Amino acid sequence: MTSETKVVDKPRPAVARRRPGRLLGLQPLGIVFAAPYAVFLAAVFAYPLGLAVWISFHDYFFAAPGAQVARPFVGLENYKTVLSDPAVRRSFLNVGKFLVINVPLTVVLSLVLASMLNTVLRARAFLRVSYYIPYVTASVALVAVWLFLFGMDGMVNQLLGPLAPDPSWLVNSGLAMPVVALFVTWKQLGFFILLYLAALQNVPKELYEAASVDGATSYRAFMNVTVPGVRPATVLVVILATITGANLFTEPYLLTNGGGPDGASTSPVFVMYQKGIEQGTPDVAAAIGVILVIAVLLISLINRRLLESD
Amino acid sequence: MALTETPTTDVAVAEPEKKPGRKAVGHWLSLVVLFLGALVFLFPFYYMIVGSLQEEPDTSLRGAVPTGGLTLDNYSQINERVDLVRSLVNSGIFTGGVILGTVVFGILAGYALARLHFRGRSTLFAVMLLVQIVPFQLLIIPIYVMIVRTYGLADSYLGMILPFAINSTAVFVFRQFFLQLPEELFSAARLDGANELRILWSVALPLVKPAILTAILLTFIGPWNEFLWPFLVTKDTELQPLAVTLANYISNVAGRATNPYGAILAGAVVLAAPAVALFVAFQKHFTASNLGSGVKG
Structure with a gap:
């Protein structure tokens, strides 16, 4: 992705500076073409982002449309409320648990399956489609089957017999979040396999040949050629998996009936929904949103730094 | 298209094998x-x-x-509890609106980002990338305030569609495809005096047809499967898409059906079937190369 950004900047500036008439660029029509999308981004991204920050610093509540109400500036009050709220803290902790399970599992499984898939010819299309089918299916539909599978008398417990956890998976405060993490890993894996498959096409074949000449086992070749070769994709996979964690709502909401036993599987977005819309404190909810946005940006940045520096 | 990975034809294991047994x-x-x-x-x-x-x-x-x-009783059971046809139509309108917005405005934006030099292009590109990192769920409160409270668009298709109207990933896919076309094509057309809209319509667009299908598939899974936003914005069951009606059924009324699991799973099959059918039918257009152009950089 990084080289693409360079492409964008290449031809323009010198030309623009030389000819003051080209204030709008060589092809100002581009502004017209891009305008609807730019307006859309401004309306559903930039403005709401600003509004979220504004709301989070004010005593904001829902009022009848058109009513003039005072919404005094309260400084960091909402942030204090958020950070001292045990429900919020628990939801962040839950996402932490989710990420610890989901991210490594996703990276390892998708890379291994993608590199295996890359070497077989037989049934390749069938395998690829089976992997991404969960990704393209609605969480709501898949949750229904998982409820059936992981319910008290579900097939998983029938299989385990006396080994079945008690209380059962989805109502067990220690297991609710891991099951959610497992569900999301399973659902998203196909997409990440596709990303790695694309990245694998860029690993020079000569490197594998060289490794093979050196007598490296396929395991060594995998560790020394494949893993470093797909590093940019790994950065992307880790960032996207982290974002999925920050976004979590539907899966814990439906799979563990709200937020699991004692809020064991609440997610920040779920708490935002509860506080902002159910309990009518959008200011507190907006503060959670702002914290999440900052966290996601920070984690993305750190990931890039960590994984891209050799 | 000049894509690097075509799963049906590429050969990765053709090199001579030294130790055939182990391999x-x-x-x-x-x-x-x-x-x-x-x-x-x-x-x-x-x-x-x-x-x-x-x-x-x-x-x-x-x-x-x-x-x-x-x-097949479970299917009639779920159909008695929730209006399956109505919900499917709602899902269709929601998804169709998003696809329409994405195809029309996304192609224009993707073309401009790839092929036209105008002021603000790098900023727009940077924001497009940022949008993919900061997902809309985190901005759900201000968007809810805007759409439901300020503009009064609760319980309307427009309110449902608006936050998803142009899929940024699809814009990115369009841009990548337009970027792969040779520059000579465009300079020749410009020399011939064709205007940009004409170039886009008759020169570029026919060459990126596969991108359009990929983008439509990619866009489809967003609104069709989306739960949180339509759940917040529609309280009127007449307007709810199937994902919402089914989720509400799972969490509220399941207890009343004689075989709740059967009825829920019947609803799940109805919700899953269109997406699965679409992606199986068009699997060639949903490959690593179509999507992964972004990672290759």
């Missing part, structure tokens, strides 16, 4: 693992269908391979 074993091991993986991914779908056809929920191992007692 072959490794190859078969890979196949076994891959097929076991496929089983893990597909079994829940199979189980969804089986469960939706059972008269009584049978969660034992034998229940997975039913020999009798199959019925």
Whole structure:
């Protein structure tokens, strides 16, 4: 992705500076073409982002449309409320648990399956489609089957017999979040396999040949050629998996009936929904949103730094 | 299209094998693992269908391979509780609106980002990338305030569609495809005096047809599967898409059906079937190369 950004900047500036008439660029029509999308981004991204920050610093509540109400500036009050709220803290902790399970599992499984898939010819299309089918299916539909599978008398417990956890998976405060993490890993894996498959096409074949000449086992070749070769994709996979964690709502909401036993599987977005819309404190909810946005940006940045520096 | 990976034709294992024995074993091991993986991914779908056809929920191992007692009753059960046709139509309108907005405005934006030099292009590109990192769920409160409270668009298709109207990933895909076309094509057309709209319509667009299908597939899964936003914005059951009605059914009224699991799974099959059918039918257009152009950089 990084080289693409360079492409964008290449031809323009010198030309623009030389000819003051080209204030709008060589092809100002581009502004017209891009305008609807730019307006859309401004309306559903930039403005709401600003509004979220504004709301989070004010005593904001829902009022009848058109009513003039005072919404005094309260400084960091909402942030204090958020950070001292045990429900919020628990939801962040839950996402932490989710990420610890989901991210490594996703990276390892998708890379291994993608590199295996890359070497077989037989049934390749069938395998690829089976992997991404969960990704393209609605969480709501898949949750229904998982409820059936992981319910008290579900097939998983029938299989385990006396080994079945008690209380059962989805109502067990220690297991609710891991099951959610497992569900999301399973659902998203196909997409990440596709990303790695694309990245694998860029690993020079000569490197594998060289490794093979050196007598490296396929395991060594995998560790020394494949893993470093797909590093940019790994950065992307880790960032996207982290974002999925920050976004979590539907899966814990439906799979563990709200937020699991004692809020064991609440997610920040779920708490935002509860506080902002159910309990009518959008200011507190907006503060959670702002914290999440900052966290996601920070984690993305750190990931890039960590994984891209050799 | 000049894409690097075409899964049906590329040959990755054609190099001479030095130790055929060990390689072959490794190859078969890979196949076994891959097929076991496929089983893990597909079994829940199979189980969804089986469960939706059972008269009584049978969660034992034998229940997975039913020999009798199959019925379509669960489908009429769920249809009695939630208006399946109405919900499907709502899902269709929601998804159709988003696809329309994405195809029309996304192609224009993707073309401008790839091929036209105008002021603000790098800023727009940077924001487009940022949008993919900061997802809309985190901005749900201000967007809810805007759409529901300020503009009064609760319980309307417009309110449902608006936050999704142009899919940024699709814009990115369009841009990548337009970027791959040779520059000479455009300079020649410009020399001939064609205007940009004409160039886009008659020169560029015919060459990126596969991108349009990929983008439509990619866009489809967003609104069709979306739960949170339509759940917040529609309280009127007449307007709710299937994902919302089914989710509400799961969390509220399931207790009232005689075979709640059967009815839920029947609803799940109805919700899943269009997406699965679409992606199986057009699987060639949803490959690593179509999507992964972004990672290749």
